[in-house]
Amino acid sequence: MATMDLEYLKAKLIMQRREIFSRQQNLDEGWQELSQRDIEMEEEAQKVEVSEIFNQLDLREQRQIEEIDQALSRMDSGIYGICEGCRKNISPERLQALPATPYCVECSDKYRET
Ligand SMILES: [Zn+2]
Numbered sequence: 080m081a082t083m084d085l086e087y088l089k090a091k092l093i094m095q096r097r098e099i100f101s102r103q104q105n106l107d108e109g110w111q112e113l114s115q116r117d118i119e120m121e122e123e124a125q126k127v128e129v130s131e132i133f134n135q136l137d138l139r140e141q142r143q144i145e146e147i148d149q150a151l152s153r154m155d156s157g158i159y160g161i162c163e164g165c166r167k168n169i170s171p172e173r174l175q176a177l178p179a180t181p182y183c184v185e186c187s188d189k190y191r192e193t
Contacts, residue, residue: 088178096147103132146179
């Protein structure tokens with residue numbers, strides 16, 4: 080897969096991930112409260128809050144986040160775009176449409192993904 084496509088899909092995945100979290104954040108009114116004086120604790124606090132938010136997501140959204148994380152780690156390992164079912168390349172059209180998918184069309188039917 081061309082590096083440019085990979086970069087593009089990676090950006091897309093990160094954006095999708097952010098959107099899922101921010102959708103939840105908007106529902107959670109207590110979210111906006113990271114005060115300035117807690118700046119040293121900020122990183123730790125964000126970690127906690129992210130995992131709290133994660134727990135508030137519905138199962139479908141949690142699964143989306145997991146798929147996105149897995150896709151991102153496959154990108155890091157250089158095995159992105161290879162079907163986890165049959166080890167063939169997933170078509171670029173499918174990756175454009177569903178960048179987080181671990182399966183090609185045939186295996187997706189087989190494993191009933193999404
Ligand atoms: Zn496959």
